[in-house]
Amino acid sequence: MSILQVTPFVPGTARGILRHGYKGASSDSILMLTQQEVGELDVRPAGIMVIDGAPLSHPMIRLLTQGIPTVLLSGDTVNKLEQGEEVVIDGFQGTIIKSPESGLETTLAPEPPQAGEAIALNDGSHVSLRASIFNTDDAALAVKQGAAAIGLVRTEFLLPEEGGLPHAAFYARTLRELCESARSLPVTLRLPDIAPDKQVPWLEPLFGMSGPLGMQGVRLYDVEPVRGVLRALLDAINKVAEDYELKLLLPYVTSLDEFSYWRSRIEQQLHKGLAIGTMAESPAAVLAMPHWFEVADFVAIGCNDLMQCLFAADRDLAEVSRHLDPYSPELFRFLNQAAEAAGDNIDSVQLCGLLPQLPAVLPVLLGMGFRVFSVAPVMVPYLAKIASEASLPEAEELAQQVCMEKDSAQVRRLCKVK
Numbered sequence: 001m002s003i004l005q006v007t008p009f010v011p012g013t014a015r016g017i018l019r020h021g022y023k024g025a026s027s028d029s030i031l032m033l034t035q036q037e038v039g040e041l042d043v044r045p046a047g048i049m050v051i052d053g054a055p056l057s058h059p060m061i062r063l064l065t066q067g068i069p070t071v072l073l074s075g076d077t078v079n080k081l082e083q084g085e086e087v088v089i090d091g092f093q094g095t096i097i098k099s100p101e102s103g104l105e106t107t108l109a110p111e112p113p114q115a116g117e118a119i120a121l122n123d124g125s126h127v128s129l130r131a132s133i134f135n136t137d138d139a140a141l142a143v144k145q146g147a148a149a150i151g152l153v154r155t156e157f158l159l160p161e162e163g164g165l166p167h168a169a170f171y172a173r174t175l176r177e178l179c180e181s182a183r184s185l186p187v188t189l190r191l192p193d194i195a196p197d198k199q200v201p202w203l204e205p206l207f208g209m210s211g212p213l214g215m216q217g218v219r220l221y222d223v224e225p226v227r228g229v230l231r232a233l234l235d236a237i238n239k240v241a242e243d244y245e246l247k248l249l250l251p252y253v254t255s256l257d258e259f260s261y262w263r264s265r266i267e268q269q270l271h272k273g274l275a276i277g278t279m280a281e282s283p284a285a286v287l288a289m290p291h292w293f294e295v296a297d298f299v300a301i302g303c304n305d306l307m308q309c310l311f312a313a314d315r316d317l318a319e320v321s322r323h324l325d326p327y328s329p330e331l332f333r334f335l336n337q338a339a340e341a342a343g344d345n346i347d348s349v350q351l352c353g354l355l356p357q358l359p360a361v362l363p364v365l366l367g368m369g370f371r372v373f374s375v376a377p378v379m380v381p382y383l384a385k386i387a388s389e390a391s392l393p394e395a396e397e398l399a400q401q402v403c404m405e406k407d408s409a410q411v412r413r414l415c416k417v418k
Contacts, residue, residue, distance in 0.1 A: 001099050004077055005418050008094035008359060009055065011382050012069035013107055014047030015088045015100065018081060030087055032078070035318050038063050047089045049073055049081075049096070054321035056304045056354055058197050064354075065134060067141070067378040071096065092382060094359070094418070110385040112146030116185055119148075119384050123392045127366070129383055130188075130374040132352060136174070139181035142377040146384060149186045151374025152249065152300065152352055153178065155233060156192040156200055165202045166229055171236030179244040186245045188374075189237065190279065190300075191266075192230060193217050193251035197316045202229070212309055217252025217279070218262050234269045247275040249300055254282050260295050279352075281305035286334070289341035293348065300374070301338065303353030310334065326358050327408040327417065332368075336403050339368040350374050360415035362386050367399030 016030040022042070025031055029045045035053040038060065047069040053060055055072065063070060069091035081087070081096070088097040092107050113119060118126035130151025131142035135158070142150060160170045179187055194200055195216035196209045206223060208215035220226045237246060248266070253259045259278045266276065280286045281302035292299050308315040310331065313323035325331070342349045350372040356362050357379045365373075366387065375383060398414065405411050 001097060001101055004073075004080060004096040004098065006049075006074075006077060006094050006096055007055075007072040008091055009050070009053075009060070009072050010048075010064055010066075010068060010070035010376075010378060011092035011107075012047075012067070012109065012378075013088060013090045013092075014045075014069040015086070016046035018049075018083060018085050018087050019045075020083050030089060032081070035059055044068065047071075047091070049089065051075060051078055052318050052321075054316060054318040054324070055326075056307060056315040056321070056324055057318075058316060061304070061354070061376075062134070064357075064376045064378070065138060110381040112144065112381040113148075113384045115143045115146050115183070116148060119387045121366070121387065121390065121392055125371060125392075127384075127387045128372045129380050129387070130350065130372065131377045131380065132374045133377065136178045136181045138377060139178050139185075139187075142380070143181070143183055143185065145377045145380040147185065147377060147380050149188070150182050151188055151350055151372075153187060153189045154193070155189055156194050156198060159201065163201065165225055166232060168232040168235040171233050172239050175236055175240045176243075179240065179246075186247065188247040188249055188277075188300075190249040190251055191218075191233065192226065193279070194220055194226060195252075197314075211314065212282075212305060217281075218250055218258065219252065221262065221265075231269065234266060237274075238269075238271045241270075241272060241274060247277065247298070249277050249279055251279045251302075252281055252305070253278045254285050256288060256291055256295050259292075263295070277350075280338075282309045283334070286338050287341075289338050289349075290343075293345045298348040298350065299342075299345075300350040300352050301335075303351060303355040306353075307331065307355070325408045326355055326361065327411040327415065329402060329405040329407065329411055331355075332364060332399070332411070333403045335365070335370075336368045336399065339370055342369075347371055357383065360417050363390050363395045364399050364402050364415065366390055366392070367395035367397070 016028045019029045020032050025043050030047045031045045032049045034051050050072050053072050088100040118128045128148040130149045131147035132152040275297040277298035278296045279300050279302050307324050311323045313320040346369050352374045356373045357375050
């Protein structure tokens with residue numbers, strides 16, 4: 001038996017026979033895939049290894065929601081593995097065990113917290129672990145895993161099975177089913193966030209859709225057919241909001257004026273007042289933190305897009321993924337500045353994306369003062385355990401030390417990340 005240390009991604013343990021690609025895959029296979037091969041799976045394998053994957057990419061985020069134990073490995077590690085050998089992977093610890101012994105003990109998943117409730121910390125404050133979801137099935141999973149709320153519904157991925165443009169009747173039916181699956185959890189709907197790396201079948205690529213510096217998010221809301229689809233979604237929200245607690249998020253807003261303009265436009269179509277927040281996904285939007293609460297009801301920091309803007313590296317390109325370093329002290333200094341700027345409104349700031357889910361990062365963010373997170377449903381029990389065991393004085397000291405370091409290697413050492 002030998003153990004290889006790799007990068008954890010989706011928690012859980014799995015034992016199976018290693019297969020390169022999908023050929024010959026079964027429910028007892030551990031699949032080794034490239035990022036280009038990650039997609040909708042015909043057969044649900046026991047576990048997955050992704051070679052040189054970009055963790056913040058959209059294919060990897062979709063994989064995270066499927067809950068299959070997954071690790072990331074480099075090309076060098078691939079050479080140490082053989083097709084057909086039995087392995088055990090641990091997607092929380094980040095290990096691959098070759099030739100495992102029978103009866104080998106593996107990491108047990110923590111008990112989920114009570115759905116709809118926050119996690120108490122030792123200083124009397126509370127952490128709200130919410131779920132970022134794609135669909136109705138994810139909503140049910142969020143309840144099962146103990147989410148405090150649905151923190152973000154990616155409405156751009158709500159698509160009619162028959163194809164064509166989503167219409168008001170489709171949205172009303174789908175949103176009702178989603179809210180039913182979420183039971184009594186509050187639901188925050190992010191309005192359609194369409195981008196080149198999140199294309200939808202009903203929209204042909206438009207001029208200017210060139211990445212985070214081009215047309216995406218609210219910048220497309222005055223362009224057909226996006227404008228018509230948004231109108232249909234808002235019509236549906238009017239009906240569903242009569243029976244369920246809904247909030248709305250405007251995606252990829254970069255200034256207070258832009259948010260105020262679109263809030264006004266959207267409220268003209270709404271029949272009742274709903275809380276409306278902004279996604280802060282660019283450095284400019286995050287730096288506006290002291291003033292967001294003059295115009296918005298809440299703020300969600302989208303860490304994935306923020307990191308690609310901050311580090312000038314496309315989150316979907318594996319070739320530049322090393323630049324999107326989640327342990328960069330510059331990133332933590334930037335987020336600490338945002339937490340300080342939020343002040344007493346920190347409980348109305350929700351951190352979204354992969355960052356809070358990575359090893360040893362949550363205590364640092366707690367030490368900065370963040371208390372609201374929206375994560376993949378499968379991560380909620382693991383993060384709840386980390387939060388409930390955290391010492392706030394130690395977390396605050398760790399956050400201060402991390403922000404003073406000069407490189408990510410020192411941050412990793414402080415956080416004891418292998």
